[in-house]
Amino acid sequence: MAIAKVAVIGAGVMGAGIAAQVANAGLPVVLLDIVPGGAAAAVERMLRADPAPFMRRAAARLVTPGDLATGLPLLADCDWIIEAIIEKPEAKRALYAQLAGIRKPGSIVSSNTSTIPLAALLEGEGAALAPDFLITHFFNPPRYMRLLEIVRGPATRPEAAAEIGAFADRMLGKTVIDCHDRPGFIANRIGGQWMQSAINHAFAMGLTVEEADAAMGPPIGVPKTGVFGLLDLVGIDLMPHVAASMKATLPATDAYVQGMREQPLIARMIAEGRTGRKGKGGFYTRERGPGGESLRRCIDLASGAYRETQKPQLESLALRDLKAFVAHPDRAGRYTRAVLLDTLGYAAALVPEIADTVADVDAAMRLGYNWKYGPFELIDRLGPGWLAKALTEAGRPVPPLLAMAGARPFYRTAEGTLEFLGTDGAYHPVPRPEGVLLLADVKRRGPALARNASASLWDLGDGVACLEFHSKMNALDPGTLEMLGKAVALGRKGGFKALVIYNEGEQFSVGANLGLALFAANIAAWGEVEGMVEQGQKAMLALRAAPFPSVGAPSGMALGGGCEILLHCTAIQAHAESYIGLVEAGVGLIPGWGGGTAMLHRWADASRTPRGPMPPVAKAFEMISTAQVAKSAFEAQEMLILRPGDGITFNRDRLLADAKAKALSLVENYRPPESKTLRLPGASGRAALQMAVAQQAAMGRVTAHDAVVCAHLAEALTGGTHDQTEEVGDAELHALERAQFMALLKTPATLARIEHMLETGRPLRN
């Protein structure tokens, strides 16, 4: 049975967020709450929230809110009913009993519980629900966190679990991990124990909050919130709840339970409402300084008083090598060694108790806690033998799995395939579901077709090549353009049939390397800069005119030049979580690689655009002058960055396979698009745009330099000296773009914007 309609009961943060993600996938969803009007209010709240749970506003219309008291009949035609109510078994069981007469036969019921074992949820339930029941544990926020933990009961129908798994994977974009029915499942069991250990050792060893977070952050592959910053984020009051639940369900001998310590300071903070970002501050807080400025303050773990934040000054924190870090004798080194000994030793003892494989555990920690490395990957970086020896020296037992591994790593690459060490003592390939293609796997199999410091070209098989960026933040530089040129040349010679532009960095590309451009501008190397702009324009046109199809496959940010590359591909296959836009105005520039011209064509070609030379110009101007960024692939569709025929993939791991399939679908009888001309409004259009800008300026929405940028943008988009009686080609429009770009780059205000962006990461409003 295909899932065509979904229901979520409980419109708290999790329930509402899950409903939104179902709506994002394009399915109708019923959202019920016990509080009258609560579900409708939750939808309203989500429309205002940032980061947004909805990928587009229209998705909210797919959510039917209702009250639990009256709305149960709405569930009659739902194929999947997700329970996300209060974490009380009796309340949940009472709800399940109510569903019995209403839900349609064969529909699936799941609980989003994070702590209650499945057996307890079904206690006293008749045999009717058990085959259709499972636990689906989403992570907060449900749109953005990619992990879904699934727990099946002994009676759960295998097809039911498979169906939910497939739906969550393909439609909701989740990586589905099968967990055993153990408290906290995988991620919260290990993550909770890690936080507990990191907090207790920080108190015991006398680290400052900043030192503990610096140690528990990037050096071990954890986000820079570290541990105390993470507590502030999730809510400090959550800790005692989790601890109580673990204590109630785990044996008293479990290391998690044994490691529990009451920290009086934390108890006091919770009592005083200092529960983190949602409360009156937490370990970190913000205070108004004497001049009204916002000062970041930090709690002193010993005294409980707030003080100025201090940048940690410990030698070990500068070490890149994890082994050297944990061997360093300073506070941070000893601390990290102690925490990792606890956490990695604990994780090694939990397979196969909580999961079948170490690969599942690692995936859960990467996706559920945003760790760069799962615990077994961390063990490999330290060496399984090192960990076993360190545990023995500390007088602790060596978990059987670790003993079995001996000196062997938990992962290896054999004949180009990534393998993990199974509980049977043998290596097995890390499973990749059907339709999942990872560039990381491709790269294990053999060398690149071509490579430089900024980009590489890979063979994906079936005649498809992949252009990968790999500079810092995938900023585009002459090396990137050189590799793009090489790709086009190779394709022209028949080296491949189709090209995919894709990478597995966090961002597809943040745009042109501004540091290079600013340095060149500072030494007045205008010829060089203009040459770089022209080289980019030529590369874009060559990509578009190539005799083979190209598919841009972004995930994360595709800004500025990154967006312009997409605009010159034959088609786009975007990850749903793509943030695309021409943001050059933010740094006082306009798109220089044909982005403006490409947007004019997109709007001129679209059937929904009114006729005449002005509407496409107005649309492109609005988008570029405000540096608008699509907050999802769907918003990119609305902005016409994605065109009809372009695709959206929800699951990050499926993006490359989808893009490759799209590329192959375009190969047969492929003809590059004819280069078209445009009729542009010229001076009269410019006047109209200027008037609109003047109006905005009168309302104080446009800064002095915004107005300058708008004027140059208007010049480029309206066709310069041409008017609507003339057909203008891309070559001329590119020359116009280039001239306006260069003129802006020579203004001190633009240089100040670029410098500010490079140094602070934020735009300067000058």
Next chain:
Amino acid sequence: MPIYAAPLRDMRFVLNELAGTAALRALPGCEELGPDLIDPVLEGAATFCTEVLLPLNQSGDSEGCTLANGAVRTPQGFREAYDGFRAGGWTALAADPQWGGQGLPKSLGALVEEMICSANLAFGMYPGLSHGAYMAIAKHGSADQQALYLPKLASGEWSGTMCLTEPQCGTDLGLIRTRAAPEPDGSFRITGGKIFISAGEHDLAENIIHLVLAKLPDAPPGTRGISLFVVPKFLPTAAGRPGARNAVTCTGLEHKMGIKASATCAMAFDGATGWLVGRPHRGLAAMFTMMNEARLGVGVQGLGIAEVAYQNAVAYARDRLQGRGLDGAAAPDKPADPILVHPDIRRMLLTMRAMTEGCRALAALVAQAHDVGQRHPDAAARQAADDYVQLMTPIIKALFTDTGWEAAGLGMQVWGGHGYIRDNGMEQFARDARITQIYEGTNGIQALDLVGRKLGTHAGRYLRSFFHPALAFIEAQSEVPAMEPFLLPLSKAFGRLQQVTAEVARRGLSDPFEAGAAASDYLRLFGLTALAFAWARMAEIALRQGPEPEGFYKAKLATARFFMQRILPETSSLAAKCLAGGETLREMDAALF
């Protein structure tokens, strides 16, 4: 005895015509800056330097300083000269009127400094160090410290020192061992030894105020653990008079190659009483804020030596009769022609002159930017000016002091064998000049500062302050036919500098050794290009003048052409050296040296 006449005409030119005083008059405190103020200062300084300081230069060199029973005696006449210097108000020239100073801008002060350095470099060390101590306390001292010390330093009653160097550390101040132990009354006991302390002990002033870098007991390792202390020779009484003798003594005088009349002391601090200046552990940062000014000051020392060497070389070349001119006898009535007729003598003289006048022009431009950076009411204007000062500081320090040394050498060469004879005074210029390339950060360190700090900061923003105005000038003048002889060479050098800058920055980003390998040649390339820009601007001004009897502008244009044709081409070889990379510096095994 060497001669010296302050080059007042050229000084007025760079101040009034090249840099222009209009911009200065727009600055708070400089509104009155006109000929009525400028001329008496310049002329008074010129007179004092020629009549008082110059006659003591050679005698001070041969006599040197002497140490007996911990007391240092300066050469004969220095005490009286210093008294006259104080009485003339020269110690207070740049000091704040609040502390009894005259508050004159750097643009004027730098010209006076140049005269002092030409006339008597060693003498200039004493007030120079005092001014450094004045600046340190003015910028970082407490209100009480300022009220106590600044009036005394401004009046020259008390003098100052900077105690940084120790036997084991010069460039790398993180290795400092001098300790400061806190006392219950808020003072500190300073213990340790310092060397190379200029003016550390002498008989010119009634008290000596040492500014000492030392480490507090809880100091973090390295340069972030150094604090600055003020340690007076005599502890001031409540009335601000020199009181009890402090436990700081001069234990030795260095025997040096040059500036012999400047007392270079080894100092012992044996639990001397001192007070913290500024924040704990931030002493080096405090020193850094004065570093620019100190380095510009040393650059001016090089300029001063170059000027005086040039004047004496010209005088000799006019007088000395040897051989006949290659294109005919110039003085047929005499047994031989003056050597001024010979092309190689002219080459040397013009090289000295072109470099000296170019440096003076550049110094004036940077001094003006310094004044704008310090005094302009608008933050953006201050920043733009300060960017330029930051960028040019290492260039001025290294290029000018190299120029001083080279000019002193050329001066001796013009004099032939007589230049090598002590009594003639030419070799003293060379000996005095040599230290300027070494102290206040060796010229190698200046080059590293340029490529390591100044190039990359704010993605190259400092560079903008040179490249943009230079290109704007080139573009604006490109249609002026008379400017062609100056503009073409300038454009060429400018293009080379652009190319090499981009390349050095690019390579240095991934490999700091490469940046270090190019640094010294890059600094000179930048410096010569900056001089070319200054020369082109001077030529542009000279071209606009009508006929004049003294031939000043005619000489400017001739010197400008010489610079463009006979000096600037060096940038071609410098660029080639920069681009050659550092491989040959790296590959030689240490054992093979």
